[in-house]
Amino acid sequence: MNYFYLIKIQYLGFRYHGWQKQPQLKTVHLMIDKTLNYVFGGEKKFKSLAVGRTDAMVSANETAFELFVEEPILNFDIFIECFNYYLPQDIRALSMKAVDKDFNVIQNAKLKEYVYVFAHGQKAHPFCAAIMTTFRDVLDIEIMIQGAKLFEGIHNFKGYCSKVSENGLYVREVVSCQLIPNTTITASFFPKESFLLRVKGEGFGYNQIRTMMGTLVKLGQHEISLSEIADSLKFKSSVTMDYIAPASGLILNAVEFE
Numbered sequence: 154m155n156y157f158y159l160i161k162i163q164y165l166g167f168r169y170h171g172w173q174k175q176p177q178l179k180t181v182h183l184m185i186d187k188t189l190n191y192v193f194g195g196e197k198k199f200k201s202l203a204v205g206r207t208d209a210m211v212s213a214n215e216t217a218f219e220l221f222v223e224e225p226i227l228n229f230d231i232f233i234e235c236f237n238y239y240l241p242q243d244i245r246a247l248s249m250k251a252v253d254k255d256f257n258v259i260q261n262a263k264l265k266e267y268v269y270v271f272a273h274g275q276k277a278h279p280f281c282a283a284i285m286t287t288f289r290d291v292l293d294i295e296i297m298i299q300g301a302k303l304f305e306g307i308h309n310f311k312g313y314c315s316k317v318s319e320n321g322l323y324v325r326e327v328v329s330c331q332l333i334p335n336t337t338i339t340a341s342f343f344p345k346e347s348f349l350l351r352v353k354g355e356g357f358g359y360n361q362i363r364t365m366m367g368t369l370v371k372l373g374q375h376e377i378s379l380s381e382i383a384d385s386l387k388f389k390s391s392v393t394m395d396y397i398a399p400a401s402g403l404i405l406n407a408v409e410f411e
Contacts, residue, residue, distance in 0.1 A: 154200060154221035157252045159410070165243040166212040167283040167401060173206050181207070181244065185218065188239050192232075198223050204258045204408055205265070208360075210400040212284060214268075214338075215247065215407045219258035264328065264409040265357070269350040269366045269402045270338055273373070278342040285338075285347065286402035292373030294332070294348065300372045300382055301332040301350060304365055308386035312393045313365055314358030321358065324388065328353045332369065338404070351406075360397050367396030 162185075170178040174186075182203065189199055200221040207213060226232050229249050236246045270284055274291035281287060304327045311323035335347040350366050368385075371377045385392040 154198075154223055156222050156225045157254060157256060158220040158222070158226060158249050159217055159252050159256070159258065160220055160249040161215060161217045161247040163214050163216070163245050163247060164212060165283060166207060166210050168243065169209065171207055171209045171211065172203055184241055184244060188236065188241075188244075189220070191239055192235050193222075202258055204262050205356075205405075207405055208400055208403075211403045211405070212401075213405040216405050217258060217408055217410075219252070219256070220249075261411045262355075262408055263411045264353055264355060265405065266351065266353045266407045266409075267357070267362050268338070268352075268404050268406045269362065269398065270335060270347060270404065271350070271366070271398075271402050272344040272347040275344060277344050280340070280342045281344075283401060284404065285343070286399045287344070288370055290374055292370065293375065294373065296375075296379070297369045297373045298332045300369050300379055301330045303379065303382050303386065304330040304352070309388045309390055310358055310361055310386070312385050312390060313361045313368070315360040315364075315397070317358075322356075323358060325356065325358070325361075326354060328355075330365075363398045363400065363403055364394050364396070366398035366402070368394045370398060371396055 164181055169181050172181045174180050174182050186201055189201065193199060201218045203218045204216055233246050233249060271286045271288060273288040275287065277287040307324065307326045309324050311317055314323060331351045333349055333351060335349045337349060352362055368382060372382065384390060385394060
């Protein structure tokens with residue numbers, strides 16, 4: 154492959170089994186490649202590589218993949234217009250630019266920002282289900298705000314990850330972690346009050362952010378304490394946090410590249 158392009162996209166993950174291609178399952182990567190093949194008329198060789206995977210029902214407000222092709226794409230505007238015309242309505246291309254052969258979409262991703270959208274103590278409109286989790290119990294938001302700040306910094310997140318292994322990288326840095334009122338992702342059918350857990354870091358383990366959210370929910374229910382969360386993050390901790398929040402509230406919000 155002689156030509157390389159970075160294409161930013163967004164998608165609603167609610168009806169997909171994540172990004173990665175899987176036999177007999179509808180995934181985002183499958184639909185991206187099927188559409189690219191159609192746009193290229195089935196005649197051009199290409200390869201696509203994502204900046205990272207998202208799990209089933211997880212959405213992306215802004216993520217990216219690298220496109221490798223043997224022939225140059227001369228007009229980016231026309232290509233994006235055509236790509237979007239044939240993509241499913243829940244996937245959209247945002248932009249594209251040429252990159253050189255030394256660019257690596259995975260290694261050059263500097264920071265990722267995720268948000269988890271949630272409400273509590275009510276039954277929300279069914280339309281919310283695709284991008285928001287509504288926890289049935291009334292939660293203590295003030296203590297959850299304090300708990301979110303405990304995740305900031307360099308900690309041992311092994312107890313917050315699924316499918317752990319001896320060689321896994323679990324000591325990671327969370328650059329920022331805030332629980333704030335949601336004024337960013339809104340709709341007419343949303344509850345009057347909703348919240349965001351906003352987390353930024355270079356990388357995260359499998360189910361790490363959803364488990365962080367689940368732990369904050371248990372804190373908000375007064376099932377665990379702030380000190381228990383602090384202890385679970387210590388380098389020698391062997392504690393495993395067992396509540397993984399539902400997937401549909403999680404959104405990959407932005408990716409920053411070097």
